[in-house]
Amino acid sequence: MNNTNQHSGDAPVIAIDNVTKTYQMGEVAVHALRGVSVDVHAGEYVAIIGASGSGKSTLMNIIGLLDRPTHGSYQICGQEVSQLSKSAQADIRNRKIGFVFQRFNLLPRTSAQAQVELPLFYAGITGSTARRRAIDALTRVGLKTRIDHRPDQLSGGQQQRVAIARALVTQPSLLLADEPTGALDSKTTAEILDLFDELHAQGLTLVVVTHEHTVAARAARVITVSDGAVIGDVRTRGAAKEMHA
Amino acid sequence: MRMLRYLRLAFANISVNKMRSLLTMLGIIIGVAAVLTTLGIAAGAANSITADIEAEGTNLLDVSAANGASTLTLADARILADTTAFPQFAGVAPTYSGSATFVRGATDTDGQVRGVTADYPAVSTVELASGRFLTTDEEMNATRVVVLGADLATDLFDSADPIGQEVRIGGDLFTVVGVLAESGGSAFFSDDTTAYVPLAVAQTRLFNAPRYRGELSVSSISIKVRDGYALESAEQDAEVALRLLHGLGAEDDNDFSIFNQASLLALADRVSTTLSTLLGGIGAISLIVGGIGIMNIMLVTVTERTNEIGLRRALGAHDRDILTQFLAEALVLCLLGGLLGVGLSYSVAVLLTTVPGFEITVTIDLTSVILALGVAAGSAIIFGLYPAMRATRLDPVEALRYE
Numbered sequence: 001m002n003n004t005n006q007h008s009g010d011a012p013v014i015a016i017d018n019v020t021k022t023y024q025m026g027e028v029a030v031h032a033l034r035g036v037s038v039d040v041h042a043g044e045y046v047a048i049i050g051a052s053g054s055g056k057s058t059l060m061n062i063i064g065l066l067d068r069p070t071h072g073s074y075q076i077c078g079q080e081v082s083q084l085s086k087s088a089q090a091d092i093r094n095r096k097i098g099f100v101f102q103r104f105n106l107l108p109r110t111s112a113q114a115q116v117e118l119p120l121f122y123a124g125i126t127g128s129t130a131r132r133r134a135i136d137a138l139t140r141v142g143l144k145t146r147i148d149h150r151p152d153q154l155s156g157g158q159q160q161r162v163a164i165a166r167a168l169v170t171q172p173s174l175l176l177a178d179e180p181t182g183a184l185d186s187k188t189t190a191e192i193l194d195l196f197d198e199l200h201a202q203g204l205t206l207v208v209v210t211h212e213h214t215v216a217a218r219a220a221r222v223i224t225v226s227d228g229a230v231i232g233d234v235r236t237r238g239a240a241k242e243m244h245a
Numbered sequence: 246m247r248m249l250r251y252l253r254l255a256f257a258n259i260s261v262n263k264m265r266s267l268l269t270m271l272g273i274i275i276g277v278a279a280v281l282t283t284l285g286i287a288a289g290a291a292n293s294i295t296a297d298i299e300a301e302g303t304n305l306l307d308v309s310a311a312n313g314a315s316t317l318t319l320a321d322a323r324i325l326a327d328t329t330a331f332p333q334f335a336g337v338a339p340t341y342s343g344s345a346t347f348v349r350g351a352t353d354t355d356g357q358v359r360g361v362t363a364d365y366p367a368v369s370t371v372e373l374a375s376g377r378f379l380t381t382d383e384e385m386n387a388t389r390v391v392v393l394g395a396d397l398a399t400d401l402f403d404s405a406d407p408i409g410q411e412v413r414i415g416g417d418l419f420t421v422v423g424v425l426a427e428s429g430g431s432a433f434f435s436d437d438t439t440a441y442v443p444l445a446v447a448q449t450r451l452f453n454a455p456r457y458r459g460e461l462s463v464s465s466i467s468i469k470v471r472d473g474y475a476l477e478s479a480e481q482d483a484e485v486a487l488r489l490l491h492g493l494g495a496e497d498d499n500d501f502s503i504f505n506q507a508s509l510l511a512l513a514d515r516v517s518t519t520l521s522t523l524l525g526g527i528g529a530i531s532l533i534v535g536g537i538g539i540m541n542i543m544l545v546t547v548t549e550r551t552n553e554i555g556l557r558r559a560l561g562a563h564d565r566d567i568l569t570q571f572l573a574e575a576l577v578l579c580l581l582g583g584l585l586g587v588g589l590s591y592s593v594a595v596l597l598t599t600v601p602g603f604e605i606t607v608t609i610d611l612t613s614v615i616l617a618l619g620v621a622a623g624s625a626i627i628f629g630l631y632p633a634m635r636a637t638r639l640d641p642v643e644a645l646r647y648e
Contacts, residue, residue, distance in 0.1 A: 066559065066641045087563050094561020101645065105556040109261065121250065122561040166560070 011078030013173050013205045014040040014063060019072030019082075021058050021228075032058040033069070034228040040207060042173070045200040047219035048209045055228040057178075060209040064097055064176050065089045077173055094122050098167025102179035104159045106151045112138060112162045113147040119170045137165040141195060157188035164195065168204075175199065177208045181215055193218045251573040258546075258574055259581070269542040270582030272535025273624075277586025277617045280528030282593050285607040287524055291517030292608060298510050300370070304472070306480055307504045308487065309465040314500045316491050318460035319444075324490060325468065325483065333479045335471035338368040339463040341444055343452040347401055348413040354400040356438040358414060360447020368469045371436070374398075376408045376423030379443055387445040392423035396437035414440070415451050476507050529620060535582065536624030543575050543632035554636050555644025564637040571636050575629025576622060583621035587614055 021033040032055045040046050050056035061067035062074060065081060074082040076096055081089065093099075098119075106115050116134035120126070125133070138147050141161040151159055160180065167175055177196075181189035193215065200206055200220075208219060216222050217236075224232035259266045310317040322339035325331055341360040346353055363381045365371065371378065374395065383390050391412065398407050398421075407421040419442065428436045448454035448461045455462050470479040480503055487501055547554070554567060594607035 061642050064559065066645070090558070090561050090563045093559060099559045101556075101559075105552065105559075105645070107553060107556075109257070118557070119560040121247075122557075122563070122566060124247075126247070126250065170561075 011075070012039040012041045013044075013077055014038065014207070015073070015075040015078075016059075016063070017073040017075075019059075019062060019069040019074060021055075021062065021067070022070045031228050033062070035072070036225075036228075036230055038223060038230060038233075040174075040205065042205055043200075043203050045196070045206045045218075045220040046208070047216035047222045048207065048225060049211065049213065049216040049222055050225035051211060054225045056209055056211075056225045058228075059225060060176065060178055060207075063174075063207060064099060065093050090122075094119055095170055096173045098164075098170065098172040098175045100160070100163050100167050100175065100177035100180045102182040104151070104156075104163045104183070106159055106162060108152075109150055111148050111150055112143060112154070112165075115151075115162055116166045116169050119166060123170060133169055134165070137169040138162070140168060141165045155188070156184050157191055160184065160188075160192055161195070164192075164199075168199075173205060175204055175206045177206065179210055180208060181210075181212070189215070248569075248573070251569050252577060254570060255574040255577040259577060265542065266578065266581075269539055270535075270578055270585065272538040273532065273579055273582030273621050274535075274586040274589060276528060276532035276535040277583045277621055278589035278593065279531050280525060280617050280620075281587060281590035281609050281613055282607065283524035283528055284521055284613045285590065285594055285609040286597075286605055287517060287521045288608040288610065288613075289605040291513065291520075293605060294513045294517070295510060298506055298513060303506045303510060304470045304476060305368070305506050306468040306470060306476070306483055307465055308468065308483060308501055309504070310462065311500045311502060315455040315462035316457050316500045317464070317466065317487075318457050318462050320458070320460040321487060321490055322463060322466050325466065325486060331482065331486070333471055333474040333482060334468050336364055336368040336467075336469040338362055338365045338467045338469075339444060340365070340465050340467065341447040341452065341454055341462075342464045343447065345415045345440075345451060347397060347440065349401040349410070352401055354397060354438075356394065356397050356440055358440050358442055358447055358451060360444040360451070361441050362444050365441070365467075368467045371441070372426040372428075374424045374426040375406070376421070378423055379441060384443045384445065387443055387449070389417055389419045389446060389450070390422045390443070391419040392425060392441040393421055394425050394437045394439045395427040397440055398424045414442070417450055476505055480505055528617075532617075532620050532624055535621075536579070536628040539575055539578055539582075539625065540628035540632060542578075543571060543629055544635065546574070547571060547632045547636045550636075551639060551644045551647040554639050555641050555647065558639075558641035559645065567637045568633045571633035572626065572629045575633070576625040579621045579625030579629075580618065583618045586617065586621075 016036060016038045019033055019036050020031070023030045023032060036055075036059060048056050048059060058067065062069050069082050072082070073080060076092060081092055084092065107118070113131070113134045116137050117130045120130040120133060135144070135147060138144060141164050143158060143161050143165065146154060146158060149158075151162075154162065164175075181192055184192060196206055196208070197218065206219070208215065210216055219236070221235045222232070223230055308317065319339055322337055325334055326337035328334070338361060343358055344355065345358045346355055361379065363379050363384050366378050373392075376392070378392055379390060382388070391414065393401070393407060393412075401407065401412055402410065407424055410421050411418050412421060413419070425436065442451070444463075448463075468479075468483060470476055484499065484503055488497075488499065491500055493500065557567065590609055594609055597603055597607055
């Protein structure tokens with residue numbers, strides 16, 4: 001466990017140590033996470049699987065810095081982030097994490113290019129640099145010819161590709177996908193999962209949260225969450241290659 | 246650059262729902278238009294009153310006898326007219342006024358008679374339409390001649406030329422030597438029913454003026470202050486001289502009053518300022534109501550776009566980014582409404598000129614336009630702040646889950 005706050009090339013992208021999350025629902029305390037420890041290293045392709053109510057969404061929210069743990073430590077690339085201010089967490093989300101959602105969450109009436117430029121805007125990057133990087137990211141997901149299209153002019157798969165380009169444009173340390181194929185048919189699902197494979201092969205760190213075993217099966221490592229705890233952590237396809245020293 | 250992006254975004258979001266945006270802006274549009282139109286009418290009215298007063302001359306002092314007193318006399322006028330002692334007075338014109346009935350044949354009409362000296366036109370503004378004014382000779386000899394006001398001439402002579410004709414005033418026959426031009430549209434200082442006769446005729450033949458210390462009294466003395474002398478100090482000089490002449494002690498009140506046109510101007514100015522403040526205040530209330538309308542719609546917008554706010558959070562938006570986005574939207578709504586209101590007020594001003602009988606020129610000045618837009622922008626900040634703060638307080642997890 002790397003306990004320094006220094007950035008380090010050797011530090012895991014995600015280092016979650018004994019994290020708990022308790023919600024107070026009136027008189028009742030709901031334990032969504034009961035002491036979860038997970039490390040994800042650079043270049044890993046991890047699926048977090050679990051039934052609804054298992055705590056996987058809570059875990060994803062904590063990984064995405066959208067929620068804070070009640071107890072425990074969370075480090076991103078060696079930096080303790082669980083106690084950072086709201087504003088500092090926003091910066092980490094912006095620079096280190098790329099989000100992909102089940103319902104794509106694209107802005108209506110906005111061109112693909114403008115969607116992809118949005119995270120750069122919050123990073124303070126505008127103008128021709130932002131334009132060039134947005135087009136690069138859209139090219140990377142195979143939408144070079146669709147940069148001017150609005151969501152209502154794109155298919156579901158294409159919309160999710162725009163969302164993936166938007167997640168990639170800031171060159172994050174981690175791509176965090178929440179049920180990325182939940183709103184797609186099987187053919188498009190396969191296309192998106194192929195794209196994830198491609199990105200993984202390029203060295204991107206991916207964490208995919210899903211309840212579908214077919215989706216999880218494409219990952220190199222499957223973490224199973226049940227009743228607020230990790231009950232399985234299995235390295236599968238090409239696992240040896242992923243291991244770090 | 247960033248602000249420009251927020252403003253562009255605001256425009257885009259506003260134009261998505263044009264009808265709703267227009268209805269939202271309606272409060273501000275009507276508020277701004279109401280403020281500018283009422284202020285414009287008040288300013289126009291003030292301008293026309295000021296023009297009336299200025300036409301009478303602002304370097305005039307009018308000394309009149311206090312109610313019931315007859316202590317203001319020809320002697321006072323003679324002394325004030327001494328240019329060696331009072332170089333600040335360019336002209337001094339004593340008058341004696343009363344009302345009388347004018348008769349010509351079977352026609353009669355009521356009017357004012359003002360006994361004046363030949364110097365009177367040098368002090369006051371009288372404009373002749375035909376004939377001439379009274380002469381010094383006629384004044385010395387108390388000749389029964391009269392200069393008629395425009396309305397009197399029309400009433401008595403219709404379209405006939407009155408010059409050289411005779412009219413009967415209070416039983417005496419007077420020869421008409423001149424007719425005055427109409428004094429214009431001014432409703433405040435109409436001279437058109439006044440006739441001018443030599444001072445001595447008014448004092449002795451027509452009205453039997455009382456005497457004070459052996460001198461015939463006058464009803465007023467008009468004094469024109471010479472250019473280059475301050476009106477206020479000239480007024481004080483006249484007051485001191487008259488108190489001395491009337492033998493008033495330190496504790497005695499003035500037995501006369503001095504009135505200057507400039508103070509009337511100042512009064513008119515104060516009245517119009519008060520009026521503008523009042524009307525502006527009422528208009529400001531309508532702007533506040535408009536602002537509340539904007540707040541209402543902004544709250545709806547924030548709720549509708551909860552999911553978008555969650556997404557922006559996930560992509561790294563700070564509190565200030567969300568706040569700026571929604572404030573900019575409220576600001577654009579208010580300013581757009583404000584500009585439309587300015588346009589509407591100018592249209593109303595143009596429309597009012599076509600209304601028959603409405604003679605005030607609606608004067609919308611740039612200051613009120615800037616002020617109204619400023620208030621609109623201010624209300625955008627005030628009323629946009631709460632919805633924008635609500636947007637920043639949304640929990641990103643909840644916001645992303647919101648359908």
